[in-house]
Amino acid sequence: MPDRPKLAVWKFASCDGCQLSLLDCEDQLLAVADAVEIAYFPEATRVMQPGPYDVSLVEGSITTAEDAERIQRVRSESRVLITLGACATAGGIQSLRNHAEIADYVRLVYARPEYIETLSTSTPITDHVKVDFELRGCPIDKGQLLEVLIAHLHRRRPNTPNHSVCQTCKRAGHVCVMVAHGTPCLGPVTHAGCGALCPGYNRGCYGCFGPADRAKPAALSTRLRELGMSDPELVRLYRSFNGQAEEFRVESEAREVQSGAQGN
Amino acid sequence: MKRLGRAEFDRLLNALTEVGYELIGPVMRDGAILYDSIAGVRDLPVGWTDAQEAGQYRIQRRDDQALFGYVVGPHSWKRFLFPPNQTVFSARRTDDGFVLETPPVDGVRRALIGVRACELEAIRIQDRVFLEGPYLDTAYQQRRAMLFVVAVNCGQAGGTCFCASMKTGPKAHGGYDLALTEVLDADEHYFTVDAGSPAGKEVLDRLDLPEASGAECDAAAAAVARAESQMGRSLDTDGLKPLLDRVLDGRHWEAVGQRCLSCANCTLVCPTCFCSTVEDITELDGGARRERRWDSCFDGEFSYVAGGSIRQSTASRYRQWLTHKLSSWHDQFGSSGCVGCGRCITWCPVGIDITQEAAALRVADAAEHDG
Numbered sequence: 283m284p285d286r287p288k289l290a291v292w293k294f295a296s297c298d299g300c301q302l303s304l305l306d307c308e309d310q311l312l313a314v315a316d317a318v319e320i321a322y323f324p325e326a327t328r329v330m331q332p333g334p335y336d337v338s339l340v341e342g343s344i345t346t347a348e349d350a351e352r353i354q355r356v357r358s359e360s361r362v363l364i365t366l367g368a369c370a371t372a373g374g375i376q377s378l379r380n381h382a383e384i385a386d387y388v389r390l391v392y393a394r395p396e397y398i399e400t401l402s403t404s405t406p407i408t409d410h411v412k413v414d415f416e417l418r419g420c421p422i423d424k425g426q427l428l429e430v431l432i433a434h435l436h437r438r439r440p441n442t443p444n445h446s447v448c449q450t451c452k453r454a455g456h457v458c459v460m461v462a463h464g465t466p467c468l469g470p471v472t473h474a475g476c477g478a479l480c481p482g483y484n485r486g487c488y489g490c491f492g493p494a495d496r497a498k499p500a501a502l503s504t505r506l507r508e509l510g511m512s513d514p515e516l517v518r519l520y521r522s523f524n525g526q527a528e529e530f531r532v533e534s535e536a537r538e539v540q541s542g543a544q545g546n
Numbered sequence: 547m548k549r550l551g552r553a554e555f556d557r558l559l560n561a562l563t564e565v566g567y568e569l570i571g572p573v574m575r576d577g578a579i580l581y582d583s584i585a586g587v588r589d590l591p592v593g594w595t596d597a598q599e600a601g602q603y604r605i606q607r608r609d610d611q612a613l614f615g616y617v618v619g620p621h622s623w624k625r626f627l628f629p630p631n632q633t634v635f636s637a638r639r640t641d642d643g644f645v646l647e648t649p650p651v652d653g654v655r656r657a658l659i660g661v662r663a664c665e666l667e668a669i670r671i672q673d674r675v676f677l678e679g680p681y682l683d684t685a686y687q688q689r690r691a692m693l694f695v696v697a698v699n700c701g702q703a704g705g706t707c708f709c710a711s712m713k714t715g716p717k718a719h720g721g722y723d724l725a726l727t728e729v730l731d732a733d734e735h736y737f738t739v740d741a742g743s744p745a746g747k748e749v750l751d752r753l754d755l756p757e758a759s760g761a762e763c764d765a766a767a768a769a770v771a772r773a774e775s776q777m778g779r780s781l782d783t784d785g786l787k788p789l790l791d792r793v794l795d796g797r798h799w800e801a802v803g804q805r806c807l808s809c810a811n812c813t814l815v816c817p818t819c820f821c822s823t824v825e826d827i828t829e830l831d832g833g834a835r836r837e838r839r840w841d842s843c844f845d846g847e848f849s850y851v852a853g854g855s856i857r858q859s860t861a862s863r864y865r866q867w868l869t870h871k872l873s874s875w876h877d878q879f880g881s882s883g884c885v886g887c888g889r890c891i892t893w894c895p896v897g898i899d900i901t902q903e904a905a906a907l908r909v910a911d912a913a914e915h916d917g
Contacts, residue, residue, distance in 0.1 A: 313830040432828055441825045445810060445845045448895070452814035453630035453840055457576040457620055460895050462603045470809035470895045484576060495846045496808040496860055504805075505601065505896045 287336035287435070290322035292356050294342025294349050295376055295404060299421035300367035301325055301341045306424050314428070317435055333359030337434060340413075343369040343404045345376060350401070350410060357411035364430060365407045368420035372492050373526035375420075377404040380526060381538075406526065417442065418473050418491040420523035426475050444495040446470050447487050450478040459486055466506050468519065471497035471529070492524035499533035513541040547766075548750060549758035550726070552735035555613065556586050558696075558724075561752050562657045567694050570626060571659030572619070577605055579619040581626070584659065591616065598705040598778070598888065601897025611735065614660055614728050617704035618887050622817035623658055623665055624672060627689050630814075634824060636835035644834075651685050657694040661722065663715030664707075664887040666697055668817030670721055674879045675820045694745060697722035701729075701769035705778035706888030708901055712781060714885045716773040718742075724749065727766035738766040779888060781901045782908065783872075789911050790873040794865070798910045802903055803861025805896055810842035812890035812898075813867065818883050821848070843867050868903060 291301050305326055307314060321331040338360035344350050357363055365371050373380065379387055384402040388395045407413055417430055426442055433440035443449070447469035451458065459465040459481050467486035469478070473494045480487050493499070503516055511519070520534035550558060559569055571584040574591040584590065595608045596616040608615050635648045661669075673690065676683035700709075700716035709715030718725045723746030726737040738758045741747040758766070813819040823841035828834045841848055844863045849856040857863045875883030884900065891899045 310830065317830055428830075429827075432830055435830075436828045438826070438828065441827065443845075443847065445842075445847070446807070448809040448811045449814065449840075449842065449845070452620075452811060455580070455621060455625065455630075457578040457580070458603075458811070458893055458895070461601055461893050462577045462605075462620070464602075467895075470807040470811070494809075498804075498807050498860065501805050501807055501896055 286317065286319040288321040288331070288334075289318040290333070290335040290338045290356075290360065291320075291325065292322075292338060292340045292342075293325070294340065294353065294370065294407070295345040296342030296367070296369040296374065298325065298341070300370075300419075301339070303366075303422050303424040303427050304339070307428060310428055314431065318431070335360050337362045337364065337431075339364050339366050340370050340407055341366045343373045343376060343406060344410055345401055345404045346399065347401060353407060353410050362414045362434065363407075363411065364415045364417060364434075365413050366417050366427070367422045368418070368490065368492060368523040369404075370407045371416040371418060371527070372524040372530075373404045373406050375523050375525075377526040378521065379404055381521070404526070415440070418475055420490040423475050423477065425477075443474050445474055446494040446497075447472045447474050447476070447478050447481070447491070450474045450476075451481050454478055454482065456481050457484075459484055460505075460509070464509050466509055466511055466519065468502070470494075471499050471502050473497075488522060489520070489530065490523055492527040493529035497529045499529055500536065503533060503537065513537045517541060547758040547763050548739040548753075548755035549762055550737040550739050550753070550755055552611075552613070552737070554753075554755075555737070557753055558739075558749070559584075559586050559659070561749050562694060562696075565694075565749065567655050567657035569657050569659055570623075572614070572616070574605065578603060579605065579616050581619075581621040581623065581658075587613065590614075590660075595702075596704065598707075598892045599897070600706065600891050600899045601894055603892050610730050612701075612728060612730055614698045614726075615702065617700065617702070617707055618662055618665065618889060620815055620889070620893055622815065622887075622889065623661060623669060624817050624820075626656055626658070627669070627693070628672060628676070628683075628686055628820065628822075630840045632685065632838045634836040634838050636833065639832040651688040653688075653692070655692040655694070656689075657696060659696045660698045661695050661718075662698060662700055662709075662887075663718040664709040664712070664885040665817055666695070666718050666721040667712075667714040667885045668887070669695075671818045671879065671881060671883065671885070672820055674881070694749075695722045695724075697725040697742075699725060699727040699766070699770050700773040701727070703773045703776040703778060704888060704892075706891040706899075707777050707886065708779035708781050708888060709886035710774050710777045710780070711783065712882060712884060712886030717770045722746070727769055729762065729765045729769055731765065736762065738763060779886075779891065779899070779901045781884070781886065781904055783882070786904065786908075787873045787876055789908060790869050793907050793911050793914075794869070796907065796910050796914075798903075798907055799861040799865045802864050802898065803859060806844075806860045806864050806898055807896060808844045808860045808863055809895060810844040811893050811895060812900075813842040813844060814840055815889040815893045816871075817887060817889070818871075818885060823847070843870070864898075868900060871900070872904060 468489035469487035473491040697718040871883040
């Protein structure tokens with residue numbers, strides 16, 4: 283390929299798991315490296331070429347004033363900006379701070395809180411700059427990452443369906459853990475993409491890929507309460523990796539109000 | 547009518563294996579009774595049953611050793627005739643263009659063991675869709691042609707069963723090669739067997755079974771009658787089609803739309819739902835393929851046309867599904883699209899019940915006419 287697109291991989295507040303998915307592509311990694319020019323990827327190479335870049339993969343959320351500025355520079359240097367994973371698309375687990383006093387959290391975690399400069403919220407990239415495509419997951423699925431990159435190279439729309447995890451389960455032939463075992467599962471409101479990993483091992487879905495299209499957590503909560511979950515448990519269930527994604531946030535806040543009303 | 551003793555059941559399975567069939571039957575796995583490959587009676591859920599309610603399924607021990615003492619589970623036979631994922635074709639780049647290759651159908655001759663009356667009707671319905679319409683699904687046609695069907699008349703009904711009101715069961719009427727009825731008396735355990743095709747008769751001849759006595763035939767009929775009296779649900783189909791055509795704009799759809807998760811479970815467990823979509827997949831090496839997979843009218847992409855999805859609201863998706871099953875299916879295929887198996891009720895995570903929704907629409911319609 284004569285004009286290989288220049289690829290950059292950026293890290294914001296995150297655990298690195300999503301960008302590692304690119305290195306984890308193993309058999310296809312060399313083919314990817316042939317198809318794109320890896321111009322900036324500090325986790326993988328010391329060579330750091332200056333922008334502009336054709337494609338930027340952005341991992342992580344915005345939690346510091348410095349990062350809020352840096353993402354603007356990344357955007358201005360990138361023709362296409364794709365966010366990777368729950369942190370970048372929904373604020374990540376670190377967005378638990380959005381529901382708390384940040385000073386309390388900092389005191390709890392750090393021996394010398396005065397060294398810490400941080401924003402009081404963790405926010406997704408799309409709150410700061412225009413995002414061209416959001417890839418879901420905590421972590422992302424490497425097959426989907428390849429699909430997004432290949433689709434971009436071939437100028438087609440990626441096949442990353444936004445339907446529920448249930449569809450993946452049913453096609454795989456998994457037994458529904460909620461109906462057959464009474465195990466609480468976020469599958470019916472969660473975006474597909476993981477390959478129904480947890481239900482395939484008889485575990486309930488944790489919602490790692492965030493809300494599906496038309497997700498209706500309130501209707502699911504009614505059933506989860508019948509299965510024995512308390513409102514505080516429901517708050518924690520929705521408020522994890524994708525706790526700031528709109529549908530999950532709204533439902534966790536509604537259940538929190540309910541918990542308060544019940545005094546538990 | 548022949549008689550097959552419980553101890554001889556493996557003779558039947560062995561006979562089918564000897565003729566070259568791969569046996570697919572009920573097996574117990576992950577807390578449910580599913581359909582998968584079996585080698586003999588030892589793989590069947592012997593002595594187990596299932597308790598089903600809206601949104602709930604549990605396996606339970608029976609107090610006998612029945613081979614088919616349960617109803618239908620989360621799988622349906624469509625998984626084997628209309629698989630959830632199929633490669634339609636693959637494409638390979640060459641020096642002067644590209645070559646298309648259609649993968650062959652696997653060529654496995656399958657014997658389905660334990661097909662219930664509602665499921666036979668479901669297969670008949672999918673036959674009409676895939677074989678008798680303007681477009682022939684050749685892969686389905688090939689799988690279907692290689693099939694041997696061993697039906698089992700139900701001796702009990704489940705909590706979400708309503709085949710009696712849909713007039714599809716619990717007794718099989720045609721569409722099978724062999725039909726069995728299991729009889730468990732205090733001291734006897736046997737099956738009455740009836741051939742429904744030349745292939746079925748051939749297998750029966752190989753087994754050289756004795757005739758069932760009049761009393762044994764009566765006991766089998768009594769077992770089926772018991773199932774008929776046990777239906778956990780019923781659906782009143784009288785005048786249902788014109789009724790559904792009248793209530794399309796009713797407020798009831800919004801109410802069920804509030805409870806429905808749009809998760810698509812009902813459509814994917816349904817033995818008659820036949821929708822699929824295709825995805826084009828390209829690889830870095832220049833190869834490409836077209837994959838066909840089960841789709842659902844509860845998926846937003848399903849009704850996507852230029853500009854967006856036609857059915858944005860969950861209520862509109864539920865209405866599409868229910869009215870297609872119970873009303874417009876008649877216009878399209880000359881029958882109901884519902885066979886009364888109850889899977890959509892059991893496997894709905896929030897327990898939405900098609901029989902209750904149809905009844906509620908009837909009440910809403912009556913109220914409107916009275917008012």
